[in-house]
Amino acid sequence: xxxxxxxxxxxxxxxxxxxxxxxxxxxxxxxxxxxxxxxxxxxxxxxxxxxxxxxxxxxxxxxxxxxxxxxxxxxxxxxxxxxxxxxxxxxxxxxxxxxxxxxxxxxxxxxxxxxxxxxxxxxxxxxxxxxxxxxxxxxxxxxxxxxxxxxxxxxxxxxxxxxxxxxxx
Numbered sequence: 001x002x003x004x005x006x007x008x009x010x011x012x013x014x015x016x017x018x019x020x021x022x023x024x025x026x027x028x029x030x031x032x033x034x035x036x037x038x039x040x041x042x043x044x045x046x047x048x049x050x051x052x053x054x055x056x057x058x059x060x061x062x063x064x065x066x067x068x069x070x071x072x073x074x075x076x077x078x079x080x081x082x083x084x085x086x087x088x089x090x091x092x093x094x095x096x097x098x099x100x101x102x103x104x105x106x107x108x109x110x111x112x113x114x115x116x117x118x119x120x121x122x123x124x125x126x127x128x129x130x131x132x133x134x135x136x137x138x139x140x141x142x143x144x145x146x147x148x149x150x151x152x153x154x155x156x157x158x159x160x161x162x163x164x165x166x167x168x169x
Contacts, residue, residue, distance in 0.1 A: 010048060013074055017046045020066030032128075034063040040127040048079045096143070111149075120147035 024031070028046075032039040035056065044050035045060070052060065052075035061067045067075075087093055100107075111120065126146040134140040157163055 007080075010080060013071070014046075014048050016071060017048070017067070017075070020064050020068075020071065021046055023066040024064045026063065031060070031063045035059040038126055038128040040129060045075060048075070049081050051078055052076045115149045116151055118149055118151035120145065121150050122147060124148035 021028075021031070026034075028039040028042045031037075032042045035042065036059065037045075037056070041050060042060075045052055046064075052072065054076060057072050057076065061072060088097060111118065124147065126144075128144045128146075130142040130144070132140050132142055153159075
């Protein structure tokens with residue numbers, strides 16, 4: 001699914017980006033290996049959910065030759081990060097959401113126990129999907145969320161810069 005609030009032009013760009021990927025005949029993981037990015041980040045870039053950095057553009061263009069100057073320039077613009085509300089009905093996404101909801105309370109408790117009162121950033125964040133073989137010999141999916149820990153701040157008015165600025169003005 002493409003971004004729910006994205007314009008028709010943005011959806012057309014995503015279609016062109018995915019066509020360039022298809023023309024490369026490479027998987028997200030193969031492109032990731034060639035560029036030094038994670039496979040999920042490559043998918044985010046090609047779905048216009050992440051911004052292409054100028055220093056990364058040459059490696060991505062080498063891995064995906066169909067990326068034109070125009071497409072690369074569009075990918076370097078800040079994206080409209082969004083999702084279509086119906087995406088939660090897609091079975092793979094529904095199951096991911098279900099897993100986070102089912103294990104979320106325990107994950108939160110462990111974060112609090114290990115780090116203190118805080119959360120995992122989804123901005124300073126890395127994500128990857130890997131395929132491994134389980135002890136039973138069957139394929140298993142490994143989804144890794146690697147986010148910076150962000151502690152909650154005590155809300156002290158003497159640390160609030162907007163109030164300090166008003167008092168000294």
